[in-house]
Amino acid sequence: MKPASLKSFFQPKKAVVEKVVRETPDLRSLLIRPEGGFRFEPGQFAMVTAAEAGEAPFAPSSSPDETETVRITAKKTTDGIQAARAGDFVGIRGPYGKPFSFAPSIHTEMAFAVRGIGLAAARPFILRALAMRESFHRMALWTHPADALPCAGDIPSWKTAIEVIHGESATGSGRPTTCADSLMRSGFRPERAAALLFCGREENRELARALSGAGFGPESIFLWTETRMNCAVGHCRRCTLDHLFVCREGPLIPLAALSGLRSFGALP
């Protein structure tokens, strides 16, 4: 009857908030320094606890190659995290979720579609892709001109490496369908490209449909999928879409794994 030699994985590490950056009127980033550092891969996320405010999942907006500090970007709705000040302590546990496999032999072209805070989640992917830029034939970032983006200061420096496409506000929409059009116009080849979508639940779905229509396969369209998470290890079942644990299989999930799920439904 020897007990298992297992340690609790729910215990967060203590981290100090080094800096708070006001990104946009409703977005703030915290630069935190966890005791012992924090390693993650693009696609993974952390559970961050602010004193008394509770715990919430955040995909770091910092580079996966930075292991001493982690940058997390929070919306107003996650007010407990937003209220943190420099010098405060927070907790961090993880990383959780599925690391994304860049596959330059299959996907030589990478497209990132982001709206607003989506850029925070996309940033580790973009930074990693930039670090292996020579592996890709083409990279593009689609954004919407009306959006206030976090970490937007990066974009000018990326411009030589990434084609930055702004949604067409002149047409009055800037809807995701125009993103698919823009990618096609700029010469993306659906059979060689991967599209990573960080545009929010509904727009991701619309965009996935538009990209499917343009010839992207379901294995090449990846949707940043946000559901309510709590344990982050696939035990509490809260984040599930049918049988799929978003905390384990996601948050970035290929359309092929989502389509057919009752909880995901048909594309619009």
Added chain:
Amino acid sequence: MILEKYYISKEHWQNVLADWMRKHEVLAPVRRPGGLFFERIEAPRIHEIVLDGARSVQPLKSFLFPPFEDVTSDPQAIPVSSIFLGARSCDMAALAVLDRSLGSGTPDPHHANRRQSAAVISADCTQPYPTCFCTSVELNPYAMEGFDLNVSKIWDGFIIEVGSARGKALLEGFDRSLKPVVKEEEEAQEKLRREAVQRVQRWNLATLQSFGDVFHHEWDVVVLKRLGSACVECGACNFACPTCHSFYLDSATPKFLQKIRGWDSCLFPGYDRMPDGESSRPRLFERFRHRLFCKFLLQKENTGLSGCTGCGRCIDACPGRIDMRSVLTELAREHSLHAA
């Protein structure tokens, strides 16, 4: 798998129990208003233990996966060598579901430690309740596997079946009390088991024989809303269920970075609500449907085991008197999968 099989008289059995109680914490069902409840039993109360009859009111997860627990505490502080005596077949099936669910990926250390420090001795169910339907989910009212020992009460003694090395170790030193099982005793065990099966089947003459097919149809929302209209979203079905293991990690705790895990219910409206107010299942009928899917389809896809063990605790617990069997049978009827 059954490794060995013995007969033991009541007197000798009580000596065995008394010995176990000196060495281990023994939890066993005793009669209380409303049914059988697991309690810690010490030697002077041996006679209160009820090893025949039906399942307990509270599920075994109450002990192995308690309603509230500090999961940032040291999981190794848990081990108390314990024996769960008198688990029924539906309890055994539920333990297997929890083992697979909480043991998947990174195993939950608190559950794993509790589970590993506990021996489980099942007992045949002889008087299933009208709400029991184990035979409709491919189980029997007696356990066939998963136990360390299984006991079947016959006449004035028990047949003991050994299911594991740990079970065998529990019987060490009692060789002289254990007799080989004779044909008449085996026949008596089989007769009681057959009668229990028939009893469950009698309670379920109107129940759909197999629940699987109904989940491959798109359910009529009007029908679903009507069937779930008595649900008051109290979560009693989740809490009474031996396999529901959804939980909430509470961080608003006295100590910084402490996490208290508490049972949660997928029927609560805020269960999967995001900070922006979005929810995958904002309407009650969606949550009601999800629970049925989770029990009969999704958990099976995740673990290979049915999330429903047919124990009927959810039916007994529901203040709206919602009976999962009738709900599924009615839905099957709607889709002409089941004759009226």
